[in-house]
Amino acid sequence: MSAEVEETLKRIQTHKGVIGTIVVNAEGNTTLITSTKVDYAGLLHQLTMKARSTVRDLDPQNDLTFLRIRSKKHEIMVAPDKEYLLIVIQNPSE
Amino acid sequence: MSTFFSQTNMLLMSVWSCFFGQDEEDGTEMGEGDEWMQGKTLIKPLDQLDLTEAELKEEFTRILTANNPHAPQNIVRYSFKERSYKPISSVDQLAVHFVLEGNLLHQDSDEARRQRAKQGLPEGGEDAGDVEEGGGEERADSVESKAGKKEQKITNQFNFSERASQTLNNPLRERGCQTEPPPRANFSATANQWEIYDVYLEVLQKQEKNKEKAKAVPKKDDDKGRELKNVPLFPPQSDDITKVAKVAKIIERMVNQNTFDDIAQDFKYFEDASDEYREQEGTLLPLWKFQYDKAKRLSVTALCWNESYKDLFAVGLGSYDFTKQGRGMLVFYSLKNSTFPEYIYPTTSGILCLDIHKHLPYLVAVGFYDGCVAVYNLKEETLQPIYKSTAKSGKHTDPVWQVKWQKDDMDNNHNFFSVSSDGRVVSWTLVKNELVFTDIIKLSLAGAVSEGPEGVQLPIMGKTSCGTSFDFHKQIDYLFLVGTEEGKIHKCSKAYSSQFLETYNAHNMAVDAVKWNHFHTKVFISCSSDWTVKIWDHTIKTPMFTFDLNASVGDVAWSPYSSTVFAAVTTDGKVHTFDLSINKYEAICQQPVVAKKKTKLTHIEFNPVYPIIIVGDDRGYVTSLKLSPNLRKKPKEKKGQELPKGPEVEIAKMEKLLSLLREPENSNA
Secondary structure, eight states: OHHHHHHHHHHHHTSTTEEEEEEEOTTSOEEOOOSSOOHHHHHHHHHHHHHHHHHHHHOTTOOOOOEEEEOSSOEEEEEEOSSOEEEEEEOTTO | OHHHHHHHHHHHHHHHHHHHOOOSTTHHHHHHHHHHHHTTSOOOOTTOOOOOHHHHHOOOOOOOOOOOTTSOSOOEEEETTTTEEEEOSOOOOOOOOOOOOOOOOOTTSHHHHHHHHHHTOGGGGSOHHHHHHHHHHHHHHHHHHHHHHHHTOOOOSSOOOOOOOOOOOOOOOOOOOOOOOOOOOOOOOOOOHHHHHHHHHHHHHHHHHHHHHHHHTTOOOOOHHHHHHSOOOOOOOOSHHHHTHHHHHHHHHHHHHHHTHHHHHHHHHOOOGGGGTSSSOOOEEEEEEEOOGGGTTSEEEEEEEOSSSTTEEEEEEEOOOSTTOOOEEEEEEETTBSSSOSEEEEESSOEEEEEEOSSOTTEEEEEETTSOEEEEETTSSSSSOSEEOOTTTTOOSSOEEEEEEOOOOTTSOOEEEEEETTSEEEEEEEETTEEEEEEEEEOBOSSOOOOOTTOTTOOTTOSBOOEEEEEEOSSOTTEEEEEETTSEEEEEESSOSSOOSEEEEOOSSOEEEEEEOSSOTTEEEEEETTSEEEEEETTSSSOSEEEEOSSOEEEEEEOSSOTTEEEEEETTSEEEEEETTTOSSSOSEEEEOSSSTTOOEEEEEEOSSSSEEEEEETTSOEEEEEEOGGGGOOOOOOTTOOOOOSHHHHHHHHHHHHHHHHHHHHHHO
């Protein structure tokens, strides 16, 4: 089970255009930093909480699946979990 | 008053004179009395009142008081309190008769002191004792007086000295006591609607769990079917990484979506505009390409879409080459992730066919080259099939070419059919823990073979022919078709185990695929390595349509949206798409879909919902292609006329075509 997951994460990291991958836990600590920018963790954590709160306020039975932020330079993808947050930064145009 | 006095006096005097008989010795006293006495005769003043005896005896009370007769009796003072004049109740009655001022001074008074000071204190030596005392006193007094003069203290006459006393003030001490502060923690939370909802859900779940526990104890006979349907609880995950599994999957799909963004857009929205200019022809737009590097040397031997999850399809990998038999694989792909399969099951023997259960999307039946059949449960974590047939349990002795799920039998057990080169059509039932097989039919060579005593005319393959494909009728349950290696197609019924209902001499070589039409109940299609594709009406022994495709046809499939559209793949790497309502003789699209010309296409399947097809080849690749609008034509809507949609239309369409063909036949016949 864990091998599969690790394999998946490795595939993501080696996928075309992916710049960095970060796993953030509930407190905001990061593990698995493959990108040099650590600020992502704290900031995105807050944003995700806000987004999730919004979605659930609109309908409590609903829940946030993922969050994409597309900027000029790259795209940040955040997938929240109960305890963890998986952030991937990709350059989609390559 | 005075008269009264005088009268009584006179009376008294008269009495006195009687008693004493007065002498001239008492002349003085008597003298007065005498004078009085002598004048025995009363001399009445002229203005004396004449009173009667009674009046004379009258007693008059005379009171002696200390009041001052001159004091006023009605002094009135203004009272500010009552704002009126009020008589004073008590009036001062002091009457001063005589005042004489003396010239005595008290020796302690001021004046006395002044005088003494003038005289220079002569009294100092008069009386020693007194003087001392007096002096002492004086000194004290003088001291006092001096002090008094200094301070100007007003003293009274007596000796005044101030005395004060103070209680002892206890010294003040501060005492404090401090306990250890209780441990504090900051707590903050938000109370949103969804948080409340979450808590309620948790409580509900706990309640349900308790109920289940109470129920689970008495009930222990669970159906296997029901067990399969239950969602397995996730085992507690110790490793942190495993918790990220779900999100990792989502992220992977997102990343893929980004990379293949244009393909995803094409898949969803692209419609080939140039189809308007091409009257009848259509094109196939290549979309994703699915490959798994561990499966590179294997060829795709089976494809199947999942009915419930429309983006999931299964690929069976193995080898058609007799000499190169090795392992195989069962791989599941999702359109959402084209780079990596969702499920991977390696197998010991090459897979030749597979089928996904219509209603239970996690049950997959697989037929192997070594004759086994197996059933996989996708929900299980293991890579092993949950059922596998063995030599004991009646597995085929030759490769299994086709498997198909059937409806659950009477006992609600799942079952499926398989056909194999050993000539048997077998039904397998999943009963509890094992596969139970039942021979449905044995394929024997149709057409009596002369069994001459020489044995010359003996059939090549023995008594049984090899089944290479079969298909069950969509509506009529017991009816099915079997294609054989000899090129014949048999129409069979589940009820009859030895005889065929009908036999068609279809092809010259092995029948690779035979498929009923989705809409029209009478029509089926067959393809073979003899380069032809034929369409049949099962009531007529000769084919309705025959198409020659210039290369060995690997597979053919009807489209799920139209009764007249079908596609075929050939070993030269082309996909041929036909629409009989548009063009009865030619394909409306013939397109090579693989880069290298040597790759042979082995299988084709239409997606039940989306306008795409997947094509498998012998290199282990699966290519998905989008059908252009021309290939998906529905009959034109006439203005003002509502076109009935649905299978009836399709059937009618086909029927029209067939009737065109039948008439000349009838006329010929």
